[in-house]
Amino acid sequence: MTEKIIVIDEGTTSTRAMLFSVDGTPLGSAQREFRQHYPAPGLVEHDAAEIWTATLACTRAMIDKAGGAGAIAAIGITNQRETVVFWDRATGEPLAPAIVWQDRRTAADCARLKAEGHEPAVQAASGLLLDPYFSGSKIGWALRNWPQLAEVGDRLAVGTVESYLVHRLTGGVHVSDATNASRTLLMDINGASGWDAGLCDLLGVPMSLLPEITGCTTTVGTTMPDLLGGAIPICGMAGDQQAATIGQACLSPGQTKATFGTGAFILSASGTTRPQSDNRLLATILAQEGDVRSYALEGSVFVAGSLIKWLRDGLGLLANAGESEGLARSVDDNGGAYLVPALAGLGAPHWRPDALAALSGLSFASNKAHIARAALEAQAYQAHDLKTAFAADGVDWSELRIDGGMAANDWMAQDLADMLDLTVERPEFVESTALGAAMLAATGAGLYPDLASATKAMRGRTTRFTPALAPEKRKARLAGWQSALAKVLG
Template identity: 45%
Template sequence: MPNTACILAIDQGTTGTTALLVDVAGNIVARGYQEFTQYYPHPGWVEHAPEEIWNATRQAIDALFGETVPNIIALGITNQRETTLIWDRQTGKPVYPAIVWQCRRTADRCTSLEKQGVAGEIKTKTGLVLDAYFSATKIAWILDNVNGARGQAERGELAFGTVDTWLLWKLTDGAVHKTDYTNAARTLLFNINTLSWDDTLLEIFNVPKAILPEVYPSANNFGTASFYRNFWLETFGKNICLDGIPIAGIAGDQQAALFGQLCTEPGMVKNTYGTGCFLMLNTGAEKIETETGLLTTLACSLDETPVYALEGSVFVAGAAVQWLRDGIQIIENAAETEAIASSIPDSGGVFVVPAFTGLGAPYWDADARGAILGLTRGSTRAQVIRATLESIAYQSADVVTAMVAAADLRIDRLRVDGGATVNDFLMQFQADILGIDVERPAHIESTGLGAAYLAGITAGMWNDIAELEAYRSAQATSADEVSTGRVFSPEIDRNERHQKLSQWKKAVQRVMSC
């Protein structure tokens, strides 16, 4: 356990909580993780138990430590966005399970609101589409379906929060009810032009203002932790006390990853490769609205000056590799795909379009379905595997292309993170098909690092972004990080790139519903 100053970062995700200790050089020196249960009470419904989220967070933190705690100077939080919790301010007890971002129970309500003609105003004010994905209709559903909840909310007896706000409330023993710009911006209730809760939106969604948290920039002194020593002694048998540590940074997971990749200037873009892909482009002070299915949102800011971003999602990325393993069972594990794909010169004209749940940006075709195209008698298992990896890069390139067109910004590098980035074949093909460098950092847990960086800058561990960038550069050239940090440069020419992209677009057209 390090004796030097560290930042504690909590990365609360959809299936579990990760806790990281980050030292002054930006290195992850300890990691803890704890999963929790997913609940599916009805088809299309997804819930979490708020107390299980909190317990998993405490257990992840405990896994970091031995008998003593290092010199933690600040704490940062990043979280699954949109997931909705409401609790009693007096007792601190949730009135209903957390409704997860994936939950579709309020889809009909969104359709009804769209028929009322409010979608345009909502998008102008929030940068978002009217969808059950976001928090507003989830809040209203809880208030309308839990006996007495609406009356309590109107009297100011209940508190709403996304997961960051819930953890902040618990960490401060109920003393603080706050969130940051990036999380508020995913509720459909926050005006990203005025940086405030919007009365018109609250009226549209029938949400009382009294339940909403205060909103601040992502780098901010949100409160002070109140981890009681007795809890740790009784529960884990450890002499641990986090009382008095400032909670100095909060951001939604994708914005935290953007900051963790130090994409702090306009034109800088990151892609997180997980089950799907989440791409985010920093557009600086300019709020860009598009008609290509990209979302306009707020990125992390160090002060009250807004920083805007464009966000696009690929529905199926790593999930396509899981399908190769669990669905058609042609691989044993994800790791072997790199060697298999690299063992052949190309995919032999085979294209996999993994539209298992439709296509996301820039196509937005919910009725599209997946296909393997270009098969001949000579097609092989290796070609299907290679084409599946290539599909992840192609889909990401489609989103980057839409971002470039919308923002009119020059992009010369893609910064990447997430589990799938360990696949060198995928990263090289991504560079080839984009025609730009792809930079994989020494530490690919960019989401947690983003929370740590925000807290560390606020607390004075780091002076500015330039200092963090210097540490990042040092990590990339460090001998013990060679296997992880790497820049992939394009190895094919423009003509070959255009030919491949043209063939991909033809394949996509084949699976679209219209």
């Protein structure tokens, strides 16, 4: 039976393909890391050709595990958002480095546009703020600074990662789903709008370069038969944070999830009504089924799991990421150490691309356990800052559903419950991003009548963490964090 689903999960540091049954049971996974390139401070790039090679290898491995392309009902794709790829329409080959969402090279451009007074109009149309995090300013910068893009003329194609992968898988289809398009600063997310001519002009992006915007459960094409051993429909796509929200079954207004991956991203569903923020949160498209769009309010933290990776690879304090939990448990408290993880600037609700990370409160009594604990505690502090901003916008969380690689850390999950003073729920299968893409693909393939039915059938069991910290200790820790943060913000 063709009731298996393959999900291509394109992260910031690795490519993965996962095989699911129609009820959401994970059946297999293949993963390959790819290199991160840091050509200068604040610049982050990928080699899109390396991403494609890794994607193809992982996808083929899962097709083999399934017993061939004939066993696959659909392919779903989920991806790191805001990262932009530039490629040749004729060959599919990349023409320049992919500029990653963490990249800050356009900070001065965004600051200038903000100083000129453009941000209110940009936010009204796109739901976003003028920050180098988003795709549009990256595209405009590349078109001005990389002459090889102009040299190919109308063969130049631009898109986010899912757009690039679809083009290569199908042999030419150029589309982007509504959730990824809504993260570019180039789309009017209100009603049935699409690319916005005014936003494109403001950021220097010709609309002719951009893909067609599609729904999240739309069949956008089929894979080239000789690529994967058969023509498989691609019919489920969403940016990674929207996919995780769907995987956590947060579709009803007020339901909230937090994904702790490379960064940390908290989304609260708002139904078919676009949310408005007065506290520098983001309005974004959560999903689009057919012509019906649903929305979410979002807070984006740039550094989460990448902080632990930096402690491991950059500083050599950890042998592996999992060691952080044991170290955090080995000390009674943080020893006065606070780590503000602004390694790529600060995201919501501060939006300070110029901010630099700081580790404060050290003494000769401090050791690597205190630093590891401070790094994990920073996740709860950043989440608390966002909870305060969400509440100020009228969206107070009743509980929080967490996922992503860091969420497997029991100590961190309990610390979130303690510092947020609310119940934290974690699925036994923490890869909600991939599961959400599987739900979208299953819906697009007609295996379920709608997305709500798919989420109900495919979401598994969960574990709950309840607050257990005395209020005075919570207050004291938050005061220490606010003091450390104030030094960074100046």
